[in-house]
Amino acid sequence: MTIETTQPHGVRIEQRRVLRTEVPGPRSRELHARKTAAVASGVGTTLPAYIARAAGGIAVDVDGNQLIDFGSGIAVTSVGNSAPRVVEAVQAQVEDFTHTCFMITPYEQYVAVAERLNELTPGDHAKRSALFNSGAEAVENAVKIARHYTGRTAIVAFDHAYHGRTNLTMALTAKNMPYKHKFGPFAGEIHRAPMAYPYRWPTGRATCADEAFEAFTTTVRVQVGAENVAAVIVEPIQGEGGFVVPAPGFLRKVAEWCAAEGILLIADEIQTGFCRTGDWFASTHEGIVPDLITTAKGLAGGLPLAAVTGRAEVMDAVHTGGLGGTYGGNPIACAAALAAIDTMQADDLCAAARRIESIMRPRLDALAAKYDQVGDVRGRGAMLAIEFAEPSSALASAVAAACHRAGLIVLTAGTFGNVLRFLPPLVIGEDLLSEGLDVLEAAMGEVL
Known part of the structure; x- marks a missing residue:
């Protein structure tokens, strides 16, 4: 693997710590x-x-x-800041055009990113992708898609979850301060179940997976009704909630139960995606194939780009015009994403x-x-x-x-x-x- 030490404009940054003043100076x-x-x-x-x-x-x-x-802009600059392939691709795209709005006059870069996402995300089924600007926007649209496809309205999230700062994603997020405090009322039909948090599980690690799964299914059946649930959304490793790795086997049990109940499984891989956990996606470690997967952060080397990728029949259920946004899949961000993915694969x-x-x-x-x-x-x-x-x-x-x-x-x-x-x-x-x-x-x- 080649370690980047020189920015494309020729300024060398030696890869060592240097303190010239106090921090901050x-x-x-x-x-x-x-x-x-x-x-x-x-x-x-x-x-x-x-x-x-x-x-x-x-x-x-x-x-x-x-x-x-040791932060990467919250798991964004996985390929490094000013990665050469990314900078070159962005510069070339800026010279061609910066925006047309894909919903008005489309361009190949958006299609190419969708193709790469469909290829790389877990599962060998037919897939479709839609591009957006941020992780929260991707989560919002995954919920829209799930509700449209299933005809159901309820969404189940987990304790310690973080899914964003918009009204709907604040409802999905578990922590009050600083994300939700005094910003309500929040979107309805959002329900919360216990997470299999091994370190904090009351009866210990050995019982965590089974007991958390039982608590999850009981919560859904008693408080919501499985027949009313459009989707369960989960981070394969919880991010803002504390990098909680679910007890082994818990997510597999949840995925199998959802499939049996006709409930879609949304994997929020916004922080875990794109090689971060040692595989392209953390869902692979858990042996699950989500119906829908949301991505952002590491996707585009620092430029704002997000996506929902999912089963073709689910994604295509939404009427034409039901998904989109003025800046979603911006051509510069798409060029950056293609170069970032190339870097991940090449290195x-x-x-x-x-x-x-x-x-x-x-x-x-x-x-x-x-x-x-x-x-x-x-x-x-x-x-x-x-x-x-x-x-x-x-x-x-x-x-x-x-x-x-x-x-x-x-x-x-x-x-x-x-x-x-x-x-x-x-x-x-x-x-x-x-x-x-x-x-x-x-x-x-x-x-x-």
């Missing part, structure tokens, strides 16, 4: 003052180090600090994700063995997390802040805010990955 603080004065305060910032350039696993801020990136980024796990997981396990405050280490591929035992955000926030000061971008997550999650670019070099883990270890030593 004086230029970033100036920009943040402007941000505070100009941008709505509801738009938060995790680390106000303003980025000027980025490549591979390094982000360079306006003060010249080179930060190791075997599924194998890269597994290699990242082989380096990171032993180090994270060692930290868990060293510190009693660490309750769980989990994840797959380059989607890994540690959960602190105390259901409070204090420790995770303190460790993340220490990492940020030392030049390592990390993110927190979890229903209780007590999870540190790691999403390095899949092109990150092993030396840089190890250096980032050294910073994490030092930060935990400082805080714990």
Whole structure:
């Protein structure tokens, strides 16, 4: 695998951490003052180090600090920032045209992305795809499609789920603060079932899959009625909810039950998709073939693009004109997606994700063995997390802040805010990955 160190415009970014000022530095603080004065305060910032350039696993801020990136813009820049194939494709497309609206005068790039998605997503059945702008928009449209196809209205989601910030997707999302607080009332006919969360399951890991499945089916039958359910939506690994990997076998049981009840299964692979977990899609690890799958984040190398891909008979049930949007499947974003997928295939980024796990997981396990405050280490591929035992955000926030000061971008997550999650670019070099883990270890030593 070739590690990107030179941006297409010829500026070399050495793949190592460099601290020239405190983080954030004086230029970033100036920009943040402007941000505070100009941008709505509801738009938060995790680390106000303003980025000027980025490549591979390094982000360079306006003060010249080179930060190791363990966040990838929330699993978006899996192929690295300014990936050469992506930049070249985007530049070429901008020169041709930037927009026509696919619903007015279409173009090949949209069709080509749909073809690639139909080929890559799980299952060998006939498929169709529709393109949108964001993950939340993809989820909204998956729900529309499921309701239209089945003639039913109820949707079942899970505890700890995150599906977006629009009205409908807030209803699907489990966590109140900051996503839902005082934004209601929310869309109706949304119901919630327990998630098979091994670390937090009351009777332990061994019983989690069976008991959670029983609780799920009981909830649906008693509170909703299976005959009223259009779809069950689930993240194969929950993202914002804390990188919860469902107990082995749970999702297979859910999928089989849905099929028997005529309920569609929607896999939200917005964060898990495109090599992130060591396979193209996390559903494959679970042995499930969703009826509909939503994708975004890692799809287009940093440009806004999302999709719903599903069984042809389900997708084609919607009347002409029932799906779409002015910017959905923008030609520049489509060009970026085709180049990003080419990069994933050419550089075997599924194998890269597994290699990242082989380096990171032993180090994270060692930290868990060293510190009693660490309750769980989990994840797959380059989607890994540690959960602190105390259901409070204090420790995770303190460790993340220490990492940020030392030049390592990390993110927190979890229903209780007590999870540190790691999403390095899949092109990150092993030396840089190890250096980032050294910073994490030092930060935990400082805080714990």
